[in-house]
Amino acid sequence: MTDTDASPGPVGIVEVAALAGVSPATVSRALRGIPGVSTATRQLVQKAAADLGYVASPQASALARGRTSAIGVLAPWISRWFFTAVIEGAQDVVTARGYDLLLYPLGANAGPDAQPVDTRGLHKRVDGVLGLNVPVTMRPATLKTLAAPLVTVGSTIPGVPGVRVDDQLVGYLAARHLIDLGHRRIAFLGLDPDDMYGFTVARDRHTGYCRALAEAGLPTHPADVEITGFAVEAGEAALEHQLAIADWDPAALPTAIVAVSDEVAMGVLYAARHRGIRVPQDLSVVGVDNHDLSHLFDLTTVGQPVRQQGAIAAQMLLDLIDGRGVGGGEPVRLLEPGLVVRNTTAPPRAH
Numbered sequence: 001m002t003d004t005d006a007s008p009g010p011v012g013i014v015e016v017a018a019l020a021g022v023s024p025a026t027v028s029r030a031l032r033g034i035p036g037v038s039t040a041t042r043q044l045v046q047k048a049a050a051d052l053g054y055v056a057s058p059q060a061s062a063l064a065r066g067r068t069s070a071i072g073v074l075a076p077w078i079s080r081w082f083f084t085a086v087i088e089g090a091q092d093v094v095t096a097r098g099y100d101l102l103l104y105p106l107g108a109n110a111g112p113d114a115q116p117v118d119t120r121g122l123h124k125r126v127d128g129v130l131g132l133n134v135p136v137t138m139r140p141a142t143l144k145t146l147a148a149p150l151v152t153v154g155s156t157i158p159g160v161p162g163v164r165v166d167d168q169l170v171g172y173l174a175a176r177h178l179i180d181l182g183h184r185r186i187a188f189l190g191l192d193p194d195d196m197y198g199f200t201v202a203r204d205r206h207t208g209y210c211r212a213l214a215e216a217g218l219p220t221h222p223a224d225v226e227i228t229g230f231a232v233e234a235g236e237a238a239l240e241h242q243l244a245i246a247d248w249d250p251a252a253l254p255t256a257i258v259a260v261s262d263e264v265a266m267g268v269l270y271a272a273r274h275r276g277i278r279v280p281q282d283l284s285v286v287g288v289d290n291h292d293l294s295h296l297f298d299l300t301t302v303g304q305p306v307r308q309q310g311a312i313a314a315q316m317l318l319d320l321i322d323g324r325g326v327g328g329g330e331p332v333r334l335l336e337p338g339l340v341v342r343n344t345t346a347p348p349r350a351h
Helices: 013-020 024-032 038-051 058-064 080-098 167-180 194-196 201-213 231-245 262-274 304-320
Strands: 070-075 099-103 128-132 150-153 162-165 184-189 223-228 255-257 284-289 300-303 332-335 339-340
Touching: 013 038, 024 038, 038 128, 058 300, 070 080, 080 099, 080 128, 080 304, 150 304, 162 167, 162 304, 167 184, 167 201, 167 255, 167 284, 167 300, 167 339, 184 201, 184 231, 184 262, 223 231, 223 255, 231 262, 255 262, 262 284
Parallel strands: 070 099, 070 128, 128 150, 150 162, 162 332, 184 223, 184 255, 255 284, 284 300
Antiparallel strands: 300 339
16 A cells, blocks of 8 residues: 555644644644734635634633633433423533533442542532532532532532522422312322432422311321322322222222322323222322423323423533623522323212
8 A cells, every 4th residue: 555545544633833834832822712813814824724624622612712612411310201301401502502412420429338529629520510409418528528519409508609490389380280170088199219319309398288187177188198109100109008008999099199209190091090090080189390291191180390400500600610600699599390181080979
């Protein structure tokens, strides 16, 4: 093979400098827009770069500015729909600004006996961090060593900007809808086994549910409250347990259920169908989130703008990275949930 048969190597800054007749440092300054380069020289360098097909590396340009062009995402779970949807919303914003997302799953570090995540060197790999439902075991002792800007989603840390919904209002709206339909015995499925780690979403939704019942003068029954977490199979198991408590008599069940998430509600609907319990004729069900699949189940739900939370948090973080502070002057943006009525709720069954 002759030299002319060989594929040319990648064009670098040295080749551009040689063609333009200037130093590589001048090429670097000219292409990065740094002052100290004359207009004529800048145009000469730009023409040489265009003639050679040279494209500056975004990573190299970022590093030259002391940036990594990366955003870190701390998330306790990546399999739950909420977290994947938040990340999708954030990615749309950061990608448009030339940033990459680097995912740091907390995994077992969410547990009470786990070692805290070491964030001391995280700022060397990312320009900022999104913290999704940051567990209490990480704050404030661990996060105070974080030298990069931080914005939270779904949880709050004193003095740290964030985005979330009012989860007490979420629980209240779900229960209030059922009360307005005439239901007087409403179950809550369910509390979160991870609450001990500082994840308060389920507890807050339960608080809102209790407030709605108290306003209506309705009692709360301990047997009508289940610990489920947020998974589909937990909803299925919870309804089976409710049936066991009712001595397998569907007529002895509560007439309505507030599920802590749409995924739990989907499990309830699955179990009800297999047990011959009609929804909504025998049992009304309300979920939370407005999950992407909730319309396929015709599920009444309290929707929250999940992807919007990710997008807003990402924009807040980029503003902090650029030194603009957080827009709007509010350290925490509180977004409004909204009731989405479909066909899993109706007035209670006749006795």
